[in-house]
Amino acid sequence: MRVIAVLRSISLIWIILPALAILILVIPLPTLGSKPTDRVYRVDAGRFAYSPAVLRANLGDRVTIELVSTDVVHGLEIDGYGLGITADPGQPAAMTFLADRSGTFRMRCSVTCGAMHPFMIGKLQVGQNVWLWRGAGLALLAVVAGLWKAWQ
């Protein structure tokens, strides 16, 4: 009988909230109704930056990157995908790949092109920023819990 009394004293909400928190952390997010598409990006590479520096794709997209050098020889490698191309000035290079890994991947120049070469970076973002949404969900849950406690 003592157990029941203890359970009664703990409001059900303090069991539901942690359960919801766990759910928010592990539930797979829907891919907002986006069908895989072909994406073509023309990336201009010049000392010491890419333009655009951030490329976005959804999981399952076929991505083509056309690298155009505007001054000296530049490369573009995508860490985590193990892909890379190099482009001579006036001779664009292209690569096509399937965005089959979600996350944020660093793109970097693979040809030593000058003093600031190590800083010639960009990023490829595949899929939604899952942790941003999970974080927002947890924050919302914390607000609900706070309101609940204040209301009690």
Ligand SMILES: [Cu+2]
């Ligand atoms: Cu470089």
